[in-house]
Amino acid sequence: MAAKPTIKPEQVPFRFHPRVFASLGADLVTSDLVAVIELVKNCYDAFATRVDVRFKTGADGKLSLEIEDDGMGMTDDTIRDVWCVVATPFREQHTTSSRDKKQRRVSGAKGLGRLSAARLGEAMQVVTKTKGGKCWQVDVSWGGLASSDSMDTCYAFLAEGDETTLRKGAGTLVRINGLYGEWTDEMVSDLEEGLSRLKPPFDKLGDFKIYITPPGENERATEIEPSKLINNPTYLIKGHYAADGSLKYEYLYKGLDGKRRSVNTATPQSWRTVKDDVSRNPQRYQPKGDKPLCGPFNFEIRAWDLDKDSVELAAGQFKMQKSQIRTEIRTFKGLSVYRDQILVLPKSETARDWLGLDLRRVSKVGTRISTSQIVGYVGISGDANPDIEDTSDRERFVQNDAAKEFQVLLYHVIEALEMERDRDREPAPPSPLDIFSGISASDVVTEARRAKEQGADADEIIALVEGFDRKLEGTRKAVEQHFTYYSRLATLGTLAAMLVHEIGNKRLYIQSFVEAVHAYLAKPEKGTFDVKKTLKYAEEALSHLQRLAQVFYPLAARTYKRGRRTASIAATVEMCRTAQEKPLAERGIDWKAELKGPDEVKVDPAELHAVLQNLVDNAVYWLGRKESGEKKLVIETRKSAIAGRVQVLVHDSGVGVADEDRERIFDPGYTRRPNGAGMGLTVAGEIVSQHDGKLRLAPQGRFGGATFDFTLPLK
Structure with missing residues (x-):
């Protein structure tokens, strides 16, 4: 048998064709809007306090785009060793920029943002100067680079620049000539919207201001800033998740009719409580650790009602056209994530609903909030949230466990906002049937x-x-x-x-x-x-x-029909205890059954289980929200004053039922629990009613929490 020939492995180097500049620039970002935003982000990283985005028409009638900042500028060494190095690790290694004893966490890390200019126009000119240093000019022709035969012949041209070009005498001016796209009024308006979201509208822009000058001879620079409507939401929830996973928030309702209500969670929800709430929706990612993988973060979410009546009230109060109300909110709509106070997501209109709120709303229109109704801010940091990373196209998060957990925790906040909002909204009149x-x-x-x-x-x-x-x-x-x-x-x-x-x-x-x-x-x-x-x-x-x-x-x-079977209260209580065995142990709840009344009732076992399970599940849930003190859950039976019936009572030492909720807890759809359907007490009450009884919330609980009682017919 002939021996197989042996071939020594050969090292074959990877090479890049000059077309990589076009691919990384024109195809890396999804739109011209995102490309401009990336260039403005570079100004932030250069510790600029002011950025001017200007459209200029040259003597030849062609439109150019200028982005000028008053940042730190670049030296010739920085241009050679950092700026001209594609995918440079510089920002990854230098995560903060310093100026005048101040520090700013940089937003870029991939070393690709400046290539966004390749999407916008044929050529780019950069004029830059550090304080006290020389002025330099860099010229790049994207078309020239792409048509080169090899990377060995790809150059940027560096020369001394004219510092009088810079308005402040230092900083950086990026000029893009030969714009590919036609910048219509609508596109410029979209750019203004995108730039307005580069800094959160919730804080004063402070040391980072953005100005834009639209195309036109007589146009002037105007500062990008939010409106009065945005600063006066109808519903507001803000707070933070701590490093240990505990959640604390405050809620404020300011109705257009003058009504007010506020809620402040003086005692934070523990991480265990948060995980328990999240686990009630099995279709979502389930946090498992002793503390969040995603790290701590803060949030502020503002919401409005956009029905016809609410829009008319808002238009009158803020002296705006009705059409402007939705337009103003649309400018900032959605949940925006900022890393070290610079926008991470979303960067474009298509990514506004990156959390999937609109799809979720389809199943419960009215109660659930849509992306178009909210302006939300979520603050993370590169140091505290290192595993929350955005993808190279800047349109979504890398889907690791930390990002999935982050999204689930934001859902939890949205649901808390929806619950509070439901309490403040006037219920819509029922449709006649x-x-x-x-x-x-x-x-x-x-x-x-x-x-x-x-x-x-x-x-x-x-x-x-x-x-x-x-x-x-x-x-x-x-x-x-x-x-x-x-x-x-x-x-x-x-x-x-x-x-x-x-x-x-x-x-x-x-x-x-x-x-x-x-x-x-x-x-x-x-x-x-x-x-x-x-x-x-x-x-x-x-x-x-x-x-x-x-x-x-x-x-x-x-063939099911009520009254054909009977049930044992004791056996049903034991089934409920077994079903709740794990949460009872985790929450340290003391369970006790005081069954002194008759046991056999003329109720279907499944229906009796539904009644008791709903009441027990509610008690366990609210006891879990009690962060300190004794936690008791007692099921009691006693002989009823009504002949032929037994009285059943469910007591807990939880947080009780708020006065404003007492009249509504039996209403269909009313809930104070995240992911709750609001049907548990309605169903339990209806089953009891079908057996000539009434489910009642006692005026005062036996242990200071809630006590529910009802009667059932004996066998």
């Missing part, structure tokens, strides 16, 4: 008047009223049937959420057993200790899931 048309007495009144005019006697008029009574009774039954149907759907929805949670928890035990078996099969010498240990938990998990199936299967059957 056809089913209620039979309640109107107008027809019978008209008929009675006509009969009277025709000389009808009392018996004939009574007959008309009796006919209406029969119609009204039919309507009542139809309403009852419809409400029962939708109540059952709501019950199933509530139970479905609980079942998903339970199945997920028990699956972990079964998965642990499977993993232990795999580990044993791979290395039998390790023994069966872990297999036996996890087998016990897996068996218990399967038994629990089997009990759940037995309880809830009849509720989903087509």
Whole structure:
């Protein structure tokens, strides 16, 4: 057999074609708007306090763009060793710039921002001077670079410059000649919007101001700044996540009608509480660590109602045209992230909804806030949040665990804002339904008047009223049937959420057993200790899931009818305790059952479970929001004063129910819990009502928190 020839590996170097300048410049950023913003960001990194963006028309009638700053300028060594080095690590190695004993964290790190100019025009000229240094001029022809044969013939041309070109005698002027695009009034307006978002509107621009001079002979420089409307939101939430994950915020409502309300979380929500809230939406990333991976950050989010009436009120108050209201908010709309006070996201219109608020709103229009309704600021820093990185196209975050967690925590803040906003908004009047048309007495009144005019006697008029009574009774039954149907759907929805949670928890035990078996099969010498240990938990998990199936299967059957089954209160209470075993332990909640009343009730087990599970889940949730003091949860039964019934009470020592919420907690859709549907107490109350009882919130809780009680029929 012939021997295979051996070929010695050859080192083949990577080479760049000069077209790389066009690719990195024209294709790296997504629009001319983003390209200009990147160049203005470079001014910030140069410690400028003022930047002028100017459009100029030359003697040849061609438009050019100038970006001039009063920053630190560059030396010839900096031009050679940093500016002319593509993807230089300089900013990555020098993360701050210093000037006059002040420091500023730089926003650039990739060393590519200046190549954005290649997208804008044919050639670039840079005039730059440091304080007390020489003035230098750099000329670059992008077309000339791209047409070169190799990188060895690619040059920028450096020469001494004219310092009188610079208005302040120092700084940097970037002039882009031969603009590719036609800068229409609309494009310049979009650029103004983009530049206005380069610094957050929430703080005075302070030591970084931006001016723009549009195309035209008589145009003057105007400063970019936010409007009075932006500084006077209807709804405001601001606060911060600390390094340990605790959340503290304050909320302020300033209605256009003069109403005011404020909320201040004097005691921060703990990281455990925040994680618990987030975990209630299993479709989102679930934080797992003892503290946030993303690091601490602060936020301020302003929101407005944009319905017709609200826009009219705002137009009157701020003396603006109605069309201007939405335009002003659109200028700043969305949630903007600033790293060391310079904009990171979003850089373009298409990225405004980078958090996905609009898609999320589709499922709950009205309650949920859209991107067009908010102007939000989120402040991060390069030092405290090193793992939150934007991609090279500057349109999104690198999707690592830190960025995913960061986004989830922002969702949590948005949901807190929505909950508070719901309390302050006037509820919209319900739409009339056809089913209620039979309640109107107008027809019978008209008929009675006509009969009277025709000389009808009392018996004939009574007959008309009796006919209406029969119609009204039919309507009542139809309403009852419809409400029962939708109540059952709501019950199933509530139970479905609980079942998903339970199945997920028990699956972990079964998965642990499977993993232990795999580990044993791979290395039998390790023994069966872990297999036996996890087998016990897996068996218990399967038994629990089997009990759940037995309880809830009849509720989903087509032949389901109330009253066919009975339930044990004690057994149901134990199922609720088992379901809450983990959160009870994590929160240090003392659970106790004081079951002194009759046990067997004439209620379907699934319905009794739904009532108790909702009440227990609420109690556990609000006890978890109590950061100190004893945490008690007691379920009590006693003989009812009403014959043939038992009284059930659920007590907790939590934060209680605020006075302004007491009348609304049973309303469908009303919730004070992030990710809550606001149907738990509604469903529980309706089930109790179907059994001739009433779910009630006691005026005063037994342990200072909340006490709910109701009665059920005995077997």
